Amino acid sequence: MKNPFVMDCGEFHVNYKQDMRIWKIARVRWRVFLLIAVFALLPLISSDYLIGLATLCGIAAIGAIGLNILTGFTGQISIGVGAFLGVGGYTSAILTAKLGLSFWLAMPMAGIITAIVGGLFGLPSLRLKGLYLAIATLAAQVIILFIISRWDAVTGGTAGLVLSRPEIGNFAFYSERSYYYLMFTILVLTTIFTLNLFRSRVGRAFIAVRDRDIAAEVMGIDLFKYKVLAFVVSSFFIGIAGALLGHYTMIVSPEMYSITVSIEYLAIILVGGLGSVFGSIYGAVFITLLPVVLRAGVELLSGVFPELSAVLIGLKEVAFGLVIILFLIYEPQGLAKIWKNIKDYFKLWPFSY
């Protein structure tokens, strides 16, 4: 029998199918299955508060994967994520609350509508690159938010709309736990879809456009089509995240989709790792939990130094900015790279000369 403590040396694939796997080594595959199982079973033993936090992390992760497809993989900065989340949330809200459609139809529709809107705002991307494109997407943010807050008849104006939780037959996803499972399923599907996308033709074309657009075009990639396509695919997932978030908070209102949200999502993919699917998830967890942890820290300290708490609460924003700056300086490739470094270190441990 094989010694379970000894690692295999080398990968021996005998056909292309094996070589194309996302996780090429059986041991790693089992680790992934185990991790999915752990996250699937976790809500059974944790409190509603923790499950709620996890749900928010997961929804942010779905949106972040969407943004990473556009910014990390295709190299097009977008500051319009907040508004695109809004399009998803409002579409689902209008379809379910006003038109009486079921959530299961409204959520994919929210994705599709957001994809169309995203594609429209992606049209300038052929002519604009880098900062210029960022400003163009900022226009998307402002225009969409303006429409949402002024078109009272449809969107309810600044008061927003009230949503209900989704239902299957008689079962409604009212408990934290059930909504977690809904989010978890969609997150797993999103992750698998994106990982697959980037090991096939379209994903490669996205990366090629990011790395060298001129060479990509000479090799037969229609730049315009793929740049807009990146906006479409990315916005689809952001729209889905928006719908999920809307049905989770059960209300959508303009201030939920401000530019701060856009910046937060950019921070997620920066901290997590540009061009990394798992990085998006790490980043989403990190940025979502950071304020929570900071608040807990402040509360803890204010017990000891009551007069300091007022100052410390103000420092929360500072700490948030500081984290992003530190990541940009010390590990621009984010948490995904840090995790890889740790794994690489232990590959040769304890003889890592």
Added chain:
Amino acid sequence: MGILEVKNLTLRFGGVVALDDVSYEVKEGEIFSLIGPNGAGKTSMLNCISGLYRPNEGSIQFKDSPITNLKPYKRASLGIARAFQNIELFPHLSVLDNLMLGRHVRMKTGVLAGGVFFGKAQREEIEHREKVEQVIDFLEIEHIRNTPVGTLSYGLQKRVEVGRALSLEPDLLLLDEPMAGMNTEEKEDMARYIIDIHEEMQTTIVLIEHDMGVVMDLSDHIAVLDFGKLIGYGTPNEIQNNQKVIEAYLGEENTV
């Protein structure tokens, strides 16, 4: 019959005339070299053929249909591939993915099939992977198959660049100084690969190269550019004895 016909091509950048009324044809299955002193317009010529520049006047025909106003990506799907002078590989993709990207126009998978992967996309990936592996085998880059291109040495990157163009299974292969910056041994290897590509795949090759030894040995026909003008066309033998060409390279005798 010419696979590529260039007629009266003129390209201007403001007042600068980069190409001036250039006409020639490349015959099917030959190695055709473009030579000339620095700044003669050789790379501009290739940019016109691959579509990065639009000529002000004149026309380009590929396989008897005009391509003068086609977008670069459409020309790729017609079977024109190119290796750049300054390496233009995708540095974060592995060698394998760079070559697979070369097959982009030969593949069909869209977003949905790609995201689902199993089934259509996987079948297509495997089918085209076999073609790419033949190119890898051909250029002897098996050992770096999974290495990100950005980390490779210059010589290897040049070879991968040729490989990427070759993966497209082009009818016309444009090579812009594939041997620039190489030592003698690497040059010999590259020359051997070019001959092999020509003989085994019957690919028509347009080559820009400064090493006259290589050009004279490999080419079937040579065109010489100087200040955007075509000053000579013919077999290597004819070019070597062409008075105008000698003047362009060495300067006129009476000025020395």
